[in-house]
Amino acid sequence: MTPDLISKKELLELTGISYGQLYRWKRKKLIPEEWFIRKSTFTGQETFFPREAVLARIQKIQAWKEDRSLDEIADLLSSVSTSVWKKSELIEGNVVSEVAFQWLEQVRGERVETVSHRTVLALLVLESLLQDGGLSQNEGKIVLRLFDTVTADFQNHRAQVLLLRKGGVTTAILAMDEGKIHVDPDTEVADRIQLAKCVEKMKLDLTDGGV
Structure with missing residues (x-):
């Protein structure tokens, strides 16, 4: 298990x-x-x-x-989930760090005094990534933008935020339990192929007498 x-x-x-x-x-x-x-x-x-x-x-x-x-x-x-939380209370209670709020304010281009439950969740994801080490400020902002732009329900316990790096380029993906993915707003999904359909076609084609 x-x-x-x-x-x-x-x-x-x-x-x-x-x-x-x-x-x-x-x-x-x-x-x-x-x-x-x-x-x-x-x-x-x-x-x-x-x-x-x-x-x-x-x-x-x-x-x-x-x-x-x-x-x-x-x-x-x-x-x-319906509460609004004060920045000062979250920092004083050691729920979210001041650094995380600084990055959020840079992403939004404005001072933040209160945040929603959804934004608290985004900040906690950011904190976890910071604790793991190696997270750049630009990557942190990508994660925060993902939460600001995606309207999916993040309550599913199997939802994951994936941070991908290749050749100096970073992107963030929110992977949901039901197979849906959401990407950061600067990334375009070029194509999407359902493997189940390909598997079914393969089974039919390979058992159709031709192979």
């Missing part, structure tokens, strides 16, 4: 929660339904979750439920 997934059994053992709690939190929308991933294994169908996301979410729920009801926690989680 891929390392970014965790089985239901391992999740329950690591967190100490029960099967009943897990599915109650699902019904209350504390854990997104799309995080419950059914996969075939040698023992049959099993349920897996995005490892880092679900462990962080359960840790937060366990901390919050000491003095909040499950309905209050659900309201807190749902309000995050």
Whole structure:
């Protein structure tokens, strides 16, 4: 199984929660339904979750439920995506660095005082790339422009931002779970071929008696 997934059994053992709690939190929308991933294994169908996301979410729920009801926690989680966040609060809370905001302001050509949930996500992607090292300022701006121009839903846990380099040229791609890709605004998709169609044609042609 891929390392970014965790089985239901391992999740329950690591967190100490029960099967009943897990599915109650699902019904209350504390854990997104799309995080419950059914996969075939040698023992049959099993349920897996995005490892880092679900462990962080359960840790937060366990901390919050000491003095909040499950309905209050659900309201807190749902309000995050519609909130506007102050630059000063994000920097002071060590959520986003001042450097990341400086790059964002250069991309937008204006001073930024508040940002949306979507922009916070873009800045966190930038922070992750900075921590990995080797990210140039120009490459960082490419990533920020990608988030500013693409309207796709980034909540899918399998969505990935890919930074590609060749011959001194860098481009960024957002790869979605359903096979869709989005590229940075300075890159044009010259052509797109669906491999499934080619595979089907190959099967038909090679079994049509001609070969």
